[in-house]
Amino acid sequence: MSGKLIVVSNRIPTAATPSGGLVFALHETLRKTGGIWIGSDPEFQADPSDTLKEIGDQSTYQRLAFEMSETDYQTFYLGFANSVLWPVCHRRGDLVQMSRRFEEGYRRVNKRLARQIFEVAGPEDMIWVHDYHFFPLAADLRELGFEGKIGFFLHIPFPALGDMGALPPSANLAHWLADYDLVGLQTRSDVARCLEMFRSELGAELMHDGKIKYGERRVGVRSFPIGIDVEAFVATAEKSTNREEIAKDLSGELIIGVDRLDYSKGLPNRFRAFGRYLETRKDKERRPSLLQIAPPTREEVSAYRDIRFELEELAGRLNGENAELDWTPLRYIHRNIDRDVLAKLFRTARVGFVTPFADGMNLVAKEYIAAQDPEDPGVLVLSRMAGAAEDMTEALLVNPYDIEEMSEALAQALDMPLEERQARYTACMKRVRATDVGRWSENYLNALKDSRRDLSWSSFNERHKNSA
Missing domain, CATH: 3.40.50.2000 (Glycogen Phosphorylase B;)
Structure with a gap:
């Protein structure tokens, strides 16, 4: 042509x-x-x-x-x-x-x-x-x-x-x-x-x-x-990564979610599932933290304002019921975070929590996998409703409407032995590379x-x- x-x-x-x-x-x-x-x-x-x-x-x-x-x-x-x-x-x-x-x-x-x-x-x-x-x-x-x-x-x-x-x-x-x-x-x-x-x-x-x-x-x-641009994201996640420095203000094991503030992302159910996990965890001394980054979008539309108010109420209630003087279980950030910082946070996080009700693909799932350390990778908990779930079948796939199932998947991810984490990561990373942007x-x-x-x-x- x-x-x-x-x-x-x-x-x-x-x-x-x-x-x-x-x-x-x-x-x-x-x-x-x-x-x-x-x-x-x-x-x-x-x-x-x-x-x-x-x-x-x-x-x-x-x-x-x-x-x-x-x-x-x-x-x-x-x-x-x-x-x-x-x-x-x-x-x-x-x-x-x-x-x-x-x-x-x-x-x-x-x-x-x-x-x-x-x-x-x-x-x-x-x-x-x-x-x-x-x-x-x-x-x-x-x-x-x-x-x-x-x-x-x-x-x-x-x-x-x-x-x-x-x-x-x-x-x-x-x-x-x-x-x-x-x-x-x-x-x-x-x-x-x-x-x-x-x-x-x-x-x-x-x-x-x-x-x-x-x-x-x-x-x-x-x-x-x-x-995604796989090699560029891998390089960003690996560059000058100091896990201790990044995680010094994040108590316990880190669970991360990164989504635009949209009703399709299933964020209220995600908060509820994390709250349910905290209620049912066997070791009450364990202190995992959920970091949810949700930049604003289309706030002129009423449905987006409604979900913001719902999340703020859920976050306040969850922290009020579970926080300690030296531990904030849920950190909810309603603004954009630099992509270089996100890559390092993904690499630090033990669990990537990606649970939309409907999503064309969801590139956050692929970014989370690409950012992992192959020797000590985290675990992706992924909604079956995300397009990424069609090929990334070695993630822990969940129903985003099922609070109990998501809570149990968090427990499984946090307790997963190294060998299984590596096997799941390797399979998911193969698909991430195969669909490079x-x-x-x-x-x-x-x-x-x-x-x-x-x-x-x-x-x-x-x-x-x-x-x-």
């Missing part, structure tokens, strides 16, 4: 060398191939421009930003994306906040962005769209006449068919996704749910090559489990390059308008 790569995501890095697994991987891909990264401008505009603007360092590839108004942010981002699509994808239809304004804002921003991309994309370019903010972007680009390859990757769980009933009729995921050449999902379970959605649609057919034939369109649906991006782009379309988009557009 002679064209350039265009990456589209909600956020765009402005630093010359961004940090963070996914952002770093996409940065490295574009640095090698050249191309364009398009994301939202953090500054709101009263009258958003119809053209993309340059932002950040431009030395190795272009960084272009699309502008939004305060209304766009409230309706497109906080509204439809995070108060409708996010809860539907995370099996929390009860938290959906429906509004026509949200739906209109979501479509308005996607259509405007499609027009802006169409102005900078050439016929041979390949477009890689990321996440639920842009489900309909390919449909809008096809309507404008773009015939190049467009890929999509969903970083969060694919919704179950029953949960899609909470979406408005116009938000037809099957119609939107069929306009992509390749839909990438985190797990095989996600692929199964996506295929179930297509099978429920009249006119959809599963082909022998694994693609979905939907009317005149053919779309590939495959799992591409995302990972660099390999993930390479595998996806190769698959997108190899995808073929067997139709004329102009004829599809005409048929699609007639059926709308």
